[in-house]
Amino acid sequence: KAGVTQTPRYLIKTRGQQVTLSCSPISGHRSVSWYQQTPGQGLQFLFEYFSETQRNKGNFPGRFSGRQFSNSRSEMNVSTLELGDSALYLCASSLKGQGMDEQFFGPGTRLTVL
């Protein structure tokens, strides 16, 4: 069974631009969660989607948004990029979500904002 895939793997943008990241979960998994990881803050939860509905949301500004499609693939969008948005963005998928079962992480997208 293929693992969680994320595209692109690396991205360089400038301040003020917007970016869209994509995540394809493991086949059959309906929950997709997004995390931001920085050296100073560690892993921080962004949001979770389940069956196309946002089920949980972390403490990030409205510039961070996401959506999930009927095939469970998910996208995350960051508008008006700031230097502090430079980070590794990870997505994770699970069957049930809500912390009830194991979640599997993708390789991440490394975003650099100049």
Next chain:
Amino acid sequence: KNQVEQSPQSLIILEGKNCTLQCNYTVSPFSNLRWYKQDTGRGPVSLTIMTFSENTKSNGRYTATLDADTKQSSLHITASQLSDSASYICVVKGRTDSWGKLQFGAGTQVVVTP
């Protein structure tokens, strides 16, 4: 204040030697504790998941212990290999927590030298 504290922050170990990483938490009521291994630039990979009733769990050369009374866990790496060089993250889930409320430790950076 972070409810999951890991120590040491980093350590260097000679190939073939053993090492032990610590995780102290204050999350209550407790549901489970997970140890993840994260290679540089990659997503975390689960090593072990331990529930309240489990004291020890092994995954190859990795052995995790849990003392739910003192709210402490350790991850022991036996006969370290160069491929063990990574960040090890302790994650604690409260009984009613969804993904959004998982408590992540800051991680311990392990470097194995020849």
